[in-house]
Amino acid sequence: MEPTIQTTPPSTDNILFKGKIQFNGKAGEFFGIWIVNIMLSILTLGIYSAWAKVRTYRYFYGNTHVDNHSFDYLATPMQILKGRILAVIVFIIYSLVVQFLPVIGLLFALGFLFLMPWIINQGLRFNMRMTRHRNVRFAFSGNYGDALINFVLLPIASVFTLYLLMPYALKRIDQYIHENISYGGKPLSVNLKGETYYMAALITIGVTFAGLIGFAIFAGIAGVAMSFNGLDTNSLNFSTLLFPVLMAVMYIGMLTLVSGIYQSIIRNHILNSSEFEDIASFKSDLKPAAYGFLLFTNAVAIIFTLGLAYPWTKIRKAHLLAAATEVTIYTGALTLMDTVQEQQSSFAEEAANVFDIDISLT
Amino acid sequence: MKALHVTGCYYFPNSSQHQYCTAQVNNEQVQLLNQNNDLIHSASTIDCILESPIPGVAAQLSFCNGGRFIPDDVDFRWPFGNKVYSISERLEKNKLLILLSVVVAPLLLWLILYRGIPAIAVYSVNVASPAVVESMGEQSLAVIEKIALEPTQLSIDQQADLQSKWAQMLTALELDNTKFRLSFYQSDYLAANAFALPHGRVVVTDELVTLLADKPDALRAILLHEIGHVEHHHGVRLSAQAVASTVVLAVIFGDLEGITEVVLGSGSSFLQQAFSRDMEREADNYAIEKLVKLGYSNHDFADAIEALQQSLEEQHAELEDNWLKYLSTHPSSQERIEHARQYKP
Numbered sequence: 080m081e082p083t084i085q086t087t088p089p090s091t092d093n094i095l096f097k098g099k100i101q102f103n104g105k106a107g108e109f110f111g112i113w114i115v116n117i118m119l120s121i122l123t124l125g126i127y128s129a130w131a132k133v134r135t136y137r138y139f140y141g142n143t144h145v146d147n148h149s150f151d152y153l154a155t156p157m158q159i160l161k162g163r164i165l166a167v168i169v170f171i172i173y174s175l176v177v178q179f180l181p182v183i184g185l186l187f188a189l190g191f192l193f194l195m196p197w198i199i200n201q202g203l204r205f206n207m208r209m210t211r212h213r214n215v216r217f218a219f220s221g222n223y224g225d226a227l228i229n230f231v232l233l234p235i236a237s238v239f240t241l242y243l244l245m246p247y248a249l250k251r252i253d254q255y256i257h258e259n260i261s262y263g264g265k266p267l268s269v270n271l272k273g274e275t276y277y278m279a280a281l282i283t284i285g286v287t288f289a290g291l292i293g294f295a296i297f298a299g300i301a302g303v304a305m306s307f308n309g310l311d312t313n314s315l316n317f318s319t320l321l322f323p324v325l326m327a328v329m330y331i332g333m334l335t336l337v338s339g340i341y342q343s344i345i346r347n348h349i350l351n352s353s354e355f356e357d358i359a360s361f362k363s364d365l366k367p368a369a370y371g372f373l374l375f376t377n378a379v380a381i382i383f384t385l386g387l388a389y390p391w392t393k394i395r396k397a398h399l400l401a402a403a404t405e406v407t408i409y410t411g412a413l414t415l416m417d418t419v420q421e422q423q424s425s426f427a428e429e430a431a432n433v434f435d436i437d438i439s440l441t
Numbered sequence: 442m443k444a445l446h447v448t449g450c451y452y453f454p455n456s457s458q459h460q461y462c463t464a465q466v467n468n469e470q471v472q473l474l475n476q477n478n479d480l481i482h483s484a485s486t487i488d489c490i491l492e493s494p495i496p497g498v499a500a501q502l503s504f505c506n507g508g509r510f511i512p513d514d515v516d517f518r519w520p521f522g523n524k525v526y527s528i529s530e531r532l533e534k535n536k537l538l539i540l541l542s543v544v545v546a547p548l549l550l551w552l553i554l555y556r557g558i559p560a561i562a563v564y565s566v567n568v569a570s571p572a573v574v575e576s577m578g579e580q581s582l583a584v585i586e587k588i589a590l591e592p593t594q595l596s597i598d599q600q601a602d603l604q605s606k607w608a609q610m611l612t613a614l615e616l617d618n619t620k621f622r623l624s625f626y627q628s629d630y631l632a633a634n635a636f637a638l639p640h641g642r643v644v645v646t647d648e649l650v651t652l653l654a655d656k657p658d659a660l661r662a663i664l665l666h667e668i669g670h671v672e673h674h675h676g677v678r679l680s681a682q683a684v685a686s687t688v689v690l691a692v693i694f695g696d697l698e699g700i701t702e703v704v705l706g707s708g709s710s711f712l713q714q715a716f717s718r719d720m721e722r723e724a725d726n727y728a729i730e731k732l733v734k735l736g737y738s739n740h741d742f743a744d745a746i747e748a749l750q751q752s753l754e755e756q757h758a759e760l761e762d763n764w765l766k767y768l769s770t771h772p773s774s775q776e777r778i779e780h781a782r783q784y785k786p
Contacts, residue, residue, distance in 0.1 A: 111539045115533045141497075149499070215455070415456065
């Protein structure tokens, strides 16, 4: 933030802690929480789902430790419930209009485009304020104008440049989200590089093409093999049934591999270029292949267990992400005060609190 | 009451400072002591705030001043906790309930999605005005026209002949001939097929007309089936069901990340098709009833299905009667044929 050149690396004596993020969640334990919460949500016609969300978040936050201190999720189920009711009403109106009157739906979509930056800010603000580490909360300070530029105008502009601007637009979005985060009044300084986003995009496209070629070769070979088998009506043997299954698995494999590669490059870049000055810095070393493989096996597990493996996949992912992230905490972290508390008493904040809900279905 | 000791960490109010200490609970009083047994904080248990405990998450104790104490042992639970608060945790740890939920939750979900929502969606028909349904139908047709339809190749005479039969049938059934309109299109994609749009337009492909050229009774049966879809408001109901199912799945499963792409994608299309299976039966019954009412035979419908079935089998290997049966939009042909043949007015 400051234009000083002397960015001397912090000497080791003001390092309080340096180590991996610890995640202690257990798949078996979370499975019980998950399935019972789904059951209760169904039995209460969805109302309990707000409690379920809070409990799930508290489970994951409470089991995530940095320097032996866990995170804390502060939202109350009533806040979540209010947000959901509003979101459900909006969603139903919106989809009914789109389904029944596509033309008016278009106008609705346009209006929604201008509402979206506000909703996104609202969600980020809410989620940050509801996150606490030690006794200090996070905060988000983005404004409508910046959100409109980054989430709406730039992505639209990138469509008109044949998506050449897209990686830049994505970089701007990530920059906006992260540079507006603060912890105990200290902003996160983020310095994202457009090159990395373009490189990530190129790698992703390259892998996609390589995959498509492999896909075509496989489909060709399998197709020839199939036609040798003959297509008589009662030849529904193992291989004809196996073929579509294999195709589906390969399709999912491609999707997850590609998103794993892209996401890990970007995640590493964001964390490696962010720091709370004098408080904390991060190092992410997520391996694209390992992450892609995890996403793939997760998707396959969810499909073949008809969703029952979901809790296991979530815990597994959290373990991998935690293990790939190293946090360094500096002495400045000892003297932080929770500033969110004070701001809250001001009138503007009070007024904003009326809408202090995360308007989302999830 | 026996004094209770538990080690943990105290977080000072609104600050990042903390201190490892021991909490002592004695006579409804909580005291936090550091290693030297100096008192850091003390409070009455009544003034302490406890959250509903969660398995595997330490039960933190919040004080009125904003400070918190988090026990090291994640399984430790405070003896003065509200019993109501711990119900959720006891349920979440109950092996029997977990097992029961694994079986019952999918069953309930199935009931909601396949029985509850369709039953409620019937009422959406009253909400949608005819003007809305009209524009919904015409807009859908415009989309389908772009994707799959070509102008008809049928001769003017053939079209006029079919249109006049259509008009006669509408009059006999006392149906509004400004609502029910018949259109012909050529389509390689749909092949021999017919479909109805929610506002009353019935589309028949040239291929179907050609296939049933010498079976006018069978063609009539198919047209009646399509009218059945319109009369039962299937299009509107399907749309309402799609919206409701999305909301239900989103709310119940909450965090959709990951699940959305894979499971929900295939799940909701499965749903869509199952909706149509029930609706196909409804339309079948409509067609058979009207055929008999108009003085034709219920076997006409069976003949029509048989003819379609045959042309389908000629085109590609038939999968419908196998395990893939569930994937087919229509109930299995054999089932429908038998149903039509066994009809008794």
